[in-house]
Amino acid sequence: MRSFDELIDEAAGAAVDGWGFEWLHGRATEERPPWGYVRLMAERLAGVGSALDLDTGGGEVLSEAPLLPPRMAATESWPPNAAQARQRLEVRGVDVVDTEQGAPLPFENGSFELVTARHPVTPNWSEIHRVLRPGGRYFAQHVGPASAFELIEHFLGPLPDQRRGRDPARECADAEKAGLTVRDLRIARCRMEFFDIGAVVWILRKCVWWIPDFAVDRYRSSLLELDEQLREGIPFVAHSTRHLIEAQA
Numbered sequence: 001m002r003s004f005d006e007l008i009d010e011a012a013g014a015a016v017d018g019w020g021f022e023w024l025h026g027r028a029t030e031e032r033p034p035w036g037y038v039r040l041m042a043e044r045l046a047g048v049g050s051a052l053d054l055d056t057g058g059g060e061v062l063s064e065a066p067l068l069p070p071r072m073a074a075t076e077s078w079p080p081n082a083a084q085a086r087q088r089l090e091v092r093g094v095d096v097v098d099t100e101q102g103a104p105l106p107f108e109n110g111s112f113e114l115v116t117a118r119h120p121v122t123p124n125w126s127e128i129h130r131v132l133r134p135g136g137r138y139f140a141q142h143v144g145p146a147s148a149f150e151l152i153e154h155f156l157g158p159l160p161d162q163r164r165g166r167d168p169a170r171e172c173a174d175a176e177k178a179g180l181t182v183r184d185l186r187i188a189r190c191r192m193e194f195f196d197i198g199a200v201v202w203i204l205r206k207c208v209w210w211i212p213d214f215a216v217d218r219y220r221s222s223l224l225e226l227d228e229q230l231r232e233g234i235p236f237v238a239h240s241t242r243h244l245i246e247a248q249a
Contacts (some may be wrong), residue, residue: 104125115136144242187243200226
């Protein structure tokens, strides 16, 4: 294995835009939820005339659908990702719209038969309900509570209050309060393994909300401690949590 500084420097200089994780190939693994979100999303997109994909990132997930509806829109709030989404999706007729987190969606009431999202930042249930047609569906895979917290707490220490966030039962209650009817909820806990310290640095740079003040110099001692474990051939194990939710307007 290369030296600590070599791995750190490589990870610190690698691109982290978009929503792909190919850079981690051979360096980290994450078990997938059992339901197969992309396949289920594609099936639903093929059966409607209009759809909206929220927080599309670089459009990586939406682009996997073989058939898109005649009217297909996507939103993204981070400009570098929005630029990638346009390059990837506009050739397929997708209208990629820049948005701001927390702001109303820039669409008329009842604009879409289907709204999808894979790992939305914060679902705005009232806006989702507003842009859906009566009887329309919201279909999404959300990040669940305490996702990857073994890794986050290695650097930040115990976070008992934050562990209670993103609770699927609370999200369902909020969706119902906004006027949606939850038709399906599935929950999964998936094993993650990191094999070298470069993979850890890269994922913390990409998922900036995990440790908002992350910098190699600031957390060097924690990185060195983790590097020692990884060099002994013991992967760092964490768990992602996911829930699949389908709700009807």
